[in-house]
Amino acid sequence: MSSKSEPSKNFHLSTEELIAKGKAAYLPVYSPREMILDHGKGARLWDLEGKEYIDLGSGIAVNALGHQDEDLVQAAIDQTKKLWHTSNIYYTEPVVRLAVELVEATFADRVFFSNSGAEANEAAIKLARKYASLKNASGKREIITFNGSFHGRTLATITATAQPKHQEGFGPLPGGFTYCPYNDFDAFEKLISNQTCAVLIEPIQGESGITPAESGFLKHLQTLCRKYDALLIFDEIQSGMGRTGRFFAYEWEDGVQPDIVTMAKAIGGGLPLGAMLTTEKVGQTFKVGDHGSTFGGNPVVAAVARVALQKIRSPQLMENVTRQGDQLRKRLEELNLDVFKEIRGKGLMIGAELQGKWKNQAHDITEKCRQHGVLILQAGTNVLRFLPSLNITDEELQAGMDRVVETFADLHSEK
Numbered sequence: 001m002s003s004k005s006e007p008s009k010n011f012h013l014s015t016e017e018l019i020a021k022g023k024a025a026y027l028p029v030y031s032p033r034e035m036i037l038d039h040g041k042g043a044r045l046w047d048l049e050g051k052e053y054i055d056l057g058s059g060i061a062v063n064a065l066g067h068q069d070e071d072l073v074q075a076a077i078d079q080t081k082k083l084w085h086t087s088n089i090y091y092t093e094p095v096v097r098l099a100v101e102l103v104e105a106t107f108a109d110r111v112f113f114s115n116s117g118a119e120a121n122e123a124a125i126k127l128a129r130k131y132a133s134l135k136n137a138s139g140k141r142e143i144i145t146f147n148g149s150f151h152g153r154t155l156a157t158i159t160a161t162a163q164p165k166h167q168e169g170f171g172p173l174p175g176g177f178t179y180c181p182y183n184d185f186d187a188f189e190k191l192i193s194n195q196t197c198a199v200l201i202e203p204i205q206g207e208s209g210i211t212p213a214e215s216g217f218l219k220h221l222q223t224l225c226r227k228y229d230a231l232l233i234f235d236e237i238q239s240g241m242g243r244t245g246r247f248f249a250y251e252w253e254d255g256v257q258p259d260i261v262t263m264a265k266a267i268g269g270g271l272p273l274g275a276m277l278t279t280e281k282v283g284q285t286f287k288v289g290d291h292g293s294t295f296g297g298n299p300v301v302a303a304v305a306r307v308a309l310q311k312i313r314s315p316q317l318m319e320n321v322t323r324q325g326d327q328l329r330k331r332l333e334e335l336n337l338d339v340f341k342e343i344r345g346k347g348l349m350i351g352a353e354l355q356g357k358w359k360n361q362a363h364d365i366t367e368k369c370r371q372h373g374v375l376i377l378q379a380g381t382n383v384l385r386f387l388p389s390l391n392i393t394d395e396e397l398q399a400g401m402d403r404v405v406e407t408f409a410d411l412h413s414e415k
């Protein structure tokens with residue numbers, strides 16, 4: 001059998017050549033920035049050319065402890081030398097211990113491990129439907145989600161994601177999802193009914209622009225969920241694992257008790273891991289064979305996640321999140337160029353909405369920041385998103401924000 005070309009050898013390729021090859025070989029669903037990242041340490045990254053960047057995005061909230069944290073690296077090395085993979089047909093110590101530690105640290109009694117956020121949400125959707133099916137053989141299958149949400153890229157999770165741009169062209173979509181305006185107390189009350197089996201919400205919407213639930217909204221959902229016997233599911237994939245200064249963002253509201261919480265991103269300390277957490281009562285719905293994953297809960301990832309969990313739960317780290325979050329906000333507020341309409345979010349999950357001549361320029365601004373040596377994210381076209389590592393130091397944050405300020409000064413003089 002002949003192949004299209006010789007297999008590539010490990011010869012040196014320049015940045016431009018690698019980018020060209022990536023463009024030709026990747027499915028064109030991403031538009032990566034024109035650099036090849038090579039290595040990192042703490043909140044700093046370097047590309048193949050040796051250019052330094054301060055990372056204020058953490059790989060979209062994944063590298064919560066920065067790059068190359070020595071304890072995480074050591075945990076990965078130790079477990080890699082022992083055992084990589086077994087499947088869930090067998091127990092391994094790191095995975096068992098991680099499940100127990102998550103149960104101890106949270107509201108949950110039961111944990112299911114996946115590889116990604118979308119899969120954690122799929123598991124939650126399936127669990128809620130099955131739970132309802134045991135109470136009501138034919139009805140009660142509707143799931144309410146919220147305009148502007150983001151829950152993943154699988155068919156069920158793009159349907160849960162109440163943003164048409166993520167759904168167009170992918171129909172027919174699974175049925176049974178209804179959308180409610182975020183933070184609209186009355187609309188929710190009108191929408192929920194005996195047909196509702198679950199309500200799925202991000203306590204702070206991430207992808208669509210860092211929008212926190214208004215005070216009292218989660219409690220309002222909970223009251224009505226209890227009334228209609230619907231499960232309350234929090235998607236904490238972006239906002240969880242200490243990102244806001246509490247372990248889960250929903251904990252900022254008193255008296256809220258979810259039935260299911262989904263996690264991913266930071267839970268693996270930078271390696272791929274997701275989790276669905278639930279109570280004993282709801283978790284007992286699933287029986288052997290109802291759900292599963294070959295890779296979910298890999299021993300190497302779990303060994304790293306255990307160390308990440310331990311480090312993230314320390315009061316000093318949570319204090320750092322609050323302090324650095326305040327500092328980041330202050331630096332943005334000081335910009336003084338009429339750039340932002342609003343700066344919102346909690347802890348180190350901050351969105352800055354653009355206005356005036358800067359409106360809808362998020363892509364160009366983040367690119368210009370990159371050229372100035374600082375990586376920030378966008379959320380949609382009109383919000384700059386900051387998700388630095390939770391252990392970012394004063395020096396790293398100052399250096400990163402100095403570069404953001406320089407970028408705006410440059411852009412301002414160009415406009």
Ligand SMILES: Cc1ncc(COP(=O)(O)O)c(C=O)c1O
Nearest residue numbers: 116117118150151152206237238
């Ligand atoms: C709130 C939320 N839910 C779900 C997802 C999907 O996670 P993944 O990309 O790991 O499937 C994301 C990813 O950005 C997210 O922010």
